[in-house]
Amino acid sequence: MSENRKLIKIATAGSVDDGKSTLIGRLLYDTKSLTTDKIEAIERSSKQRGYDYLDFSLATDGLVAEREQGITIDVAHIYFNTDKTNFIVADTPGHVEYTRNMVTGASTSQVAIILIDARKGVIEQTYRHFFISNLLRISHVVVAINKMDLVNYDEEVYLKIKADFDALVAKSDFTEDQITFIPVSALKGENIARQSEEMPWYVGNTLLDHLEVLEPADLQEHSVARFPVQYVIRPKTEAWHDFRGFSGMLYGGNLKVGDEVTLLPSMNTSTIKSIHYFDQEIQEAAPGSSIAITLDTEVDLSRGDMLVKSSSVPRSEKQLTATICQVNSKPLRVGGKYILQHGVNRVLAKVDQIESRIHTDFTGTETADQLKLNDIGRVHFRLSKPIHFDTYKENKANGSFILIEEGEYDTVSVGFIE
């Protein structure tokens, strides 16, 4: 698969009114990712509705209910590619359940595109989008200032919005080089794939060119190796009689044959004997690899346990504090009991204290006795067994968890460990 093509994952933030679906539709159209039958379907729908232009938003609005209401209501994944890059776009809607959806979409993305309507400028919703990008520690943010055609492609408008946004950046953990501003008109295709002649004052890359120069290696976090055991492979065949492979995905850093490792929770140590990727034995694996590892010694290690380099062992505790985003309509309450899933490991968790609800517009916190859908808050938990974690800042995969409620087993919260 596309060995020579890199993969960039993007979350888009903005409401329908900001022209988000139009922007995505335009990207698809300009990269020739829309097939003839899809373009025909868009032409047909646009005509049926009496529009005098092609409504690209119809390329992404999926479900019947949404088409009827004219809004998107859930995270949709959209795929397109250029010769150099595969893109995955998590398109999240901008209405009531926005926080939940954007957190979900952004959790699998390296880049966020925040859309701003040039006529409206930085509004409360922009604060929220940027707050979530900051909370999830998105590697790179593109601020697309859209509908420039409706403000006569005026540079002053662009500069004003940029200055307002820079004031937000100052309140965040982002550095300036992580943020890029691009004035666009998605409807007209200005600065999307084509350099706009209407805005000669803008000398930066088009949106597509900008997305293409991003390097996955630069967007990846550099941390230490964490290897949660997902599944133990025991072939029990003649040829592989004694084989015990601990399989899983590697996060944060490399592991190689000969590394001295510590096993959690037992705290036993061993040495990596071999690393397997299908029928190949490899010397060293990079983060993101799905591999199987064998060890020098007979050890007791099963699903949910963790293998780490002995030189950098994570914290193992039964109490933790996390920023929680509530993603289900069932509220999080003090005393509530949940199944806490940390990677592939599950323990029971009890809410000890809800310390605060956090305003998503960078204006501080307030006290709260529960967290409702789309609320973000700081929460203290007590666990039935220790988990082996880093902070979310140190290692995203090993610093995040979900909470599963015990009735319908719905996923009700996502947590970022502090």
Add this chain to the structure above:
Amino acid sequence: MNNLLIPNPKEAESIHIIREVAAQFERPVLLFSGGKDSITLVRLAQKAFYPARIPFPLLHVDTGHNFPETIEFRDRLVEELGLELIVRNVQDSIDQGKVREERGRYSSRNSLQTTTLLDAIEEFKFDACIGGARRDEEKARAKERVFSVRDDFGQWDEKNQRPELFDMLNGKIHNGQNVRCFPISNWTELDVWEYIKTENIEIPSIYFAHEREVFLRDGMIWTANEHVFREAHEEVLVKMVRFRTVGDMTCTAAVFSEAVSLDDVVGEIRDSSISERGARIDDKRSEAAMEKRKKVGYF
């Protein structure tokens, strides 16, 4: 020995998902159609558990109207890899009076498969069905989860899906529920073809250009044989065609093609201006066709 493994991110994610299925469920099954997507799944499952065998069976819901090339291929693959194959027939569901054969010009057994599938799930108490559906196939699929919980009736409730955060998969269910699992959700059609080429995976011959008796209807190329309803005036022609998607004969249209090798096919897909499901007759029925089928348990 290779020095450093730099992962292919989509493959690594799929292997991760397949291992989660094996770990989180008691009786998973891989839904195998003999098409390129389910063949790709088999390769990924091999990679997930090597050197052990794939720890779950394959289930083929046979409409009885499959291309013989697909069936022959299926049996060979199962034999070579030492897999367990379960076949359940739509014909049996018809004979038991559970579903009725469609009549007329667009008659197909495609939608009848759902009943046979749900019966098989119940018979074997499968709690997870691994499918080769991809989000890029169709608009309704774009919002599908990797783990998609279905109720006792196999129904999909698109308004009440579990959010999926990072790569943590929540497969907790109650008795009677089951989960459809889609490891290649994030792959595109081109990804699949490029993977088949890179990995040198064998696929049924009907994916390559061959001479076939066909007839034209509604701008699509239909297979001419006894399973496909044809009006007297619809003339049978012999053409060089291939299939881009392989389902039941009654719902899979061919495309004109000269592509005889994987290189040719990948080139053709790259330049193609018709979407894959554009050749699916079942989707042409209405714009919301897929969404409606999903709600009643189609995977």
